[in-house]
Amino acid sequence: MDFSFTPDQEALRDQILEFATRELTEGAIERDRGGVFPHDLWEKCGEMGLQGLPVPESHGGVGLDSLSTAIALEAFGYGCRDGGLAFAIGAHLLACVIPVWRHGSEELKERYLPGLSNGSLIAVNAITEPDSGSDAFAMKTRAVSVEGGFRIDGTKTFASNGPVADLAVVYAATDPDRGFLGGITAFLVEKGTPGFSVGQKFEKMGLRTAPLSELVFDDVFVPDDSVIGGVGGGGPIFNHSMEWERICLPAIHLGTMRHLLDRAVEQARTRKAFGQSIGKNQAISHRIADLKVRLEAARLLTYRSAERLETAGTVGLDASMTKLLVSESLVRSALDVVQIFGGYGYMDEYEVERILRDSIGSTIYSGTSEMQRNIIAGWLGL
Ligand SMILES: Cc1cc2nc3c(=O)[nH]c(=O)nc-3n(C[C@H](O)[C@H](O)[C@H](O)COP(=O)(O)OP(=O)(O)OC[C@H]3O[C@@H](n4cnc5c(N)ncnc54)[C@H](O)[C@@H]3O)c2cc1C
Known part of the structure; x- marks a missing residue:
């Protein structure tokens, strides 16, 4: 399988990397400390088309194929030092824009896709509930059919962008x-619909610039035309969005892993102890060799899965393997780099402890590592 970039993919990668490095690095430490969502940067990302990368141009997106979307997201993850912002955009694109684009009626697409793609609208995906996360379809939220639409009652939780x-x-x-x-x-x-409100907002270990909350639905009336993809079709729609999310959020993580590798190599070359650079110690250099191997293996699996998103009939197994491998590799690599930095790695101004805190969520959201292993085992007939 050949993943050499086309000239268009190279230009796209360079353009996004240049944008992210220039616009999305400043102030990340302060925003993380304060838990501040950067609305202005969200809009700038929208001007670059990041929130609508695979959406057809006719609906306001960039019109990329799925592999090019992954390449663009890796460049975004490499250049953007605000992990919360990168996650917020990934969650919006993969769990919200994808279902509207791939399953929504023409009317819903025309009404919402341009704004969702250009950064003027922010979306949240709400499935998890206080009593059902991994077992998501055991949800208690009910939608009852009434004249002209449905009435929704229930509480969702851990809703990113909520x-x-x-x-x-x-x-x-x-x-x-x-x-x-x-x-x-x-x-x-839509926000502002009577009975729909934001509940408890959560303080988090990482991804602190991506706000997360409960969402409360108290007898919320929604018209029939707000249904995505038909009544009763929500299960497969959610799974389809998770296939995109389990492949393309990891693409963002590849960029983070590449950044971690750069930082580790630089530190190993420049930090001196016992009269030589710390990288001269095999204990350090072998750790860094492992960072490189993890990155390359993770990239190959992610690119193959991203290509299969549009070429294979089913990608559930690919998506779970990608999600599992990349998220666990990211956490492992972030932990290694904190250790390579020694005491400096523990201090927030060096920005590797933040990457470690940000990374841990990746083994939980979009389905935990345990659930991915269950899915993979299921594909193996176990
Ligand atoms: C940063 C972050 C962002 C999130 N964003 C969103 C969002 O935007 N929208 C949304 O709807 N949700 C979101 N979530 C929620 C997330 O999807 C759930 O937290 C996740 O699916 C796990 O559910 P849970 O927390 O209820 O844990 P539980 O399901 O209660 O699981 C607890 C533990 O038991 C394990 N476990 C459960 N069942 C099994 C099993 N059958 N076999 C083996 N182990 C099992 C789990 O792996 C886990 O280790 C987010 C979570 C985080 C941390």
Whole structure:
């Protein structure tokens, strides 16, 4: 399999890397300390088209294929030092824009895709509930059919972008006895809809610039045309969005891993102890060799999966393997780089402890590592 970049992919990568390095690095330490969501940078990313990379140009996006989307997101992750912002954009694009683009009615696409792609709208994906995370389809949120639409009742939690979102992709049970296949429906709910509110906001270990909250639905009326992809079709729509998220959020992580490698090599060359650079110690240089191997292996799997998103009939196994490998590699590499930096690695001004804190969520969101292993084992007939 040949992943040599086309001239267009190279130009795209360079353009996004240059943009992210220039615009998205300053002030990340302060924003992380204060837990500040950078609304202005979100809009700048929208001007670059990051929130709508694979969306067709006819709907306001950039119109990239899935592999080029992954290449662009890696460049974004490499240049952007605000891990919370990168995650917020990834969650918006992969768990919200994808379902509207791939499953929404023409009317929903025309109404929302341009704004979702150009940074003027922020979306949140809401499936997790206080009593159901991994077992997401055991949700208690109900949508009951009424004249002209549905009434939604329930509480969602851990909703990334929740406090700042204009639009929510919400999953609710319309036929609880049927569960995943036929029992769950995806809805689009606009901010300001009566009964829809932001609940508790959470302080987090990492990704502190990506705000996260509960979302409360108290007898919220939504019209029939707010259904994405048909009543009862929510389960497969959610799984499809997770295939994109489990492949393309890792693409952002590849960029972070590349940044970690650069930082480790520089530190190993310049930091002196016992009269020589610390990289002369095999204990350090071998760790860095492992960073490189992890990055290259993670990239190959991610690119192959990204290509298969559009060429293979089913990519559930690819998505889980990619998500598992890349997230665990990212955490491992971040931990190694903190250790390579010694005491400096523990201090926030060196910015590697933040990457470690940001990375840990990656083994939890979009389905935990344990759930990915369950899915992979299931594909193996276990
Ligand atoms: C930073 C962050 C952002 C998030 N963003 C969103 C978002 O935007 N929208 C949204 O809806 N949700 C979001 N989530 C929620 C996330 O998807 C859930 O936290 C995750 O799916 C796990 O669910 P849970 O927290 O309820 O844990 P649980 O499901 O209660 O799991 C607890 C532990 O048990 C393990 N476990 C559970 N079942 C099994 C099993 N069958 N086999 C083996 N182990 C098992 C899990 O792996 C985990 O280790 C986010 C979470 C985080 C941390």
